[in-house]
Amino acid sequence: MLMLLTTLGVGAQGFxxxxxxxxxxxxxxxxxxxxxxxxxxLLSDHGQYEGALRLNLHDQYxxxxxxxxxxxxxxxxxxxxxxxxxxxxxxRLGVDVNVMKKKHTGNRVYVGARYGYTSYKVxxxxxxxxxxxxxxxxxxxxSNEPCKQSWTEFLFGVDAKxxxxxxxxxxxxxxxxxxxxxxxxGKTWYVPGYGLQDxxxxxxxxxxxxxx
Amino acid sequence: MxxxxxxxxxxxxxxxxxxxxxxxxxxxxxxxxxxxxxxEVDTLHDTLYVWSKRSDGKDTLLLxxxxxxxxxxxxxxxxxxxxxxxxxxxxxxxxxxxxxVWIKKEDIPHFESxxxxxxxxxxxxxxxxxxxxxxxxxxxxxxxxxETTSSTAHFHIDFKARR
Numbered sequence: 001m002l003m004l005l006t007t008l009g010v011g012a013q014g015f016x017x018x019x020x021x022x023x024x025x026x027x028x029x030x031x032x033x034x035x036x037x038x039x040x041x042l043l044s045d046h047g048q049y050e051g052a053l054r055l056n057l058h059d060q061y062x063x064x065x066x067x068x069x070x071x072x073x074x075x076x077x078x079x080x081x082x083x084x085x086x087x088x089x090x091x092r093l094g095v096d097v098n099v100m101k102k103k104h105t106g107n108r109v110y111v112g113a114r115y116g117y118t119s120y121k122v123x124x125x126x127x128x129x130x131x132x133x134x135x136x137x138x139x140x141x142x143s144n145e146p147c148k149q150s151w152t153e154f155l156f157g158v159d160a161k162x163x164x165x166x167x168x169x170x171x172x173x174x175x176x177x178x179x180x181x182x183x184x185x186g187k188t189w190y191v192p193g194y195g196l197q198d199x200x201x202x203x204x205x206x207x208x209x210x211x212x
Numbered sequence: 213m214x215x216x217x218x219x220x221x222x223x224x225x226x227x228x229x230x231x232x233x234x235x236x237x238x239x240x241x242x243x244x245x246x247x248x249x250x251x252e253v254d255t256l257h258d259t260l261y262v263w264s265k266r267s268d269g270k271d272t273l274l275l276x277x278x279x280x281x282x283x284x285x286x287x288x289x290x291x292x293x294x295x296x297x298x299x300x301x302x303x304x305x306x307x308x309x310x311x312x313v314w315i316k317k318e319d320i321p322h323f324e325s326x327x328x329x330x331x332x333x334x335x336x337x338x339x340x341x342x343x344x345x346x347x348x349x350x351x352x353x354x355x356x357x358x359e360t361t362s363s364t365a366h367f368h369i370d371f372k373a374r375r
């Protein structure tokens with residue numbers, strides 16, 4: 001977080017200064033829930049339930065903690081017969097910056113950054129099959145293989161005031177893997193909080209936000 | 213109002229999202245044998261056959277009529293603790309030598325994605341042979357992963373004096 005703030009400060013001199021007006025610096029908290037991850041979880045074999053607590057500093061800076069629980073249960077792939085299962089919590093820490101000129105209207109356009117981390121265990125299995133050359137029976141898979149990953153995200157988002165304390169917002173996120181340990185199996189598939197495994201990925205959230 | 217239009221655009225984007233399958237193109241796991249004479253790369257001018265016994269007791273030919281070989285490639289079993297290979301070297305005069313090679317290894321299941329076929333990587337732990345035609349066989353590189361025909365040899369094999 002400190003590194004991010006430093007970077008922003010260096011990149012644009014004065015960028016981190018609060019606008020001078022009569023609005024107080026502390027503007028309260030907001031809680032939010034991501035609908036995209038929940039829809040993924042309900043409609044596919046992987047997804048996550050995720051909520052966030054965000055601090056509003058002068059409608060300008062929004063330090064945020066996002067926590068969630070990711071699931072994947074891919075049963076017997078129709079081509080490879082491989083099953084993949086994991087479920088684990090994750091968190092992200094970061095900050096959003098409202099880049100709109102009029103910052104106190106209730107509608108916001110953000111840029112932001114996150115640091116994410118998860119520690120998870122995977123089960124990979126496949127029904128026994130024959131070695132193609134020798135014909136010996138092959139048992140493929142791992143159980144409770146411990147893995148971990150950290151990553152960073154850069155995001156662009158929009159937050160619209162709908163009614164009273166209710167906001168709706170979305171964010172598009174570009175994620176970069178910082179470090180990963182995929183256990184003995186070489187790679188993993190779904191990583192809680194990150195999505196499908198790759199060196200980078202593009203994801204999105206759609207948030208229901210309530211000011212408190 | 214503009215923000216609400218953006219919200220709608222986002223929902224359309226999410227619905228239209230697609231996925232891709234990224235399995236490695238070079239996904240063959242096999243062992244590479246380098247023919248050596250002492251420390252020097254050599255060529256086996258005689259004809260080499262290699263086979264093994266399947267789980268059903270029948271023979272399976274792994275290398276047929278290899279001639280002028282400086283290196284050659286053989287499969288490695290997925291999960292059998294020891295591979296037993298029969299090497300037959302025949303010359304043009306009809307003489308031949310027959311050797312047995314025993315390869316011990318550790319097998320490591322390798323996973324790419326649920327979309328990619330399962331594979332095993334291996335760590336070679338020991339190799340031994342009879343010595344009728346084979347002088348020495350040693351492990352040069354113990355890690356067997358996705359390999360290509362230009363990969364560094366896993367085994368250095370030195371055949372006895374021949375034409």
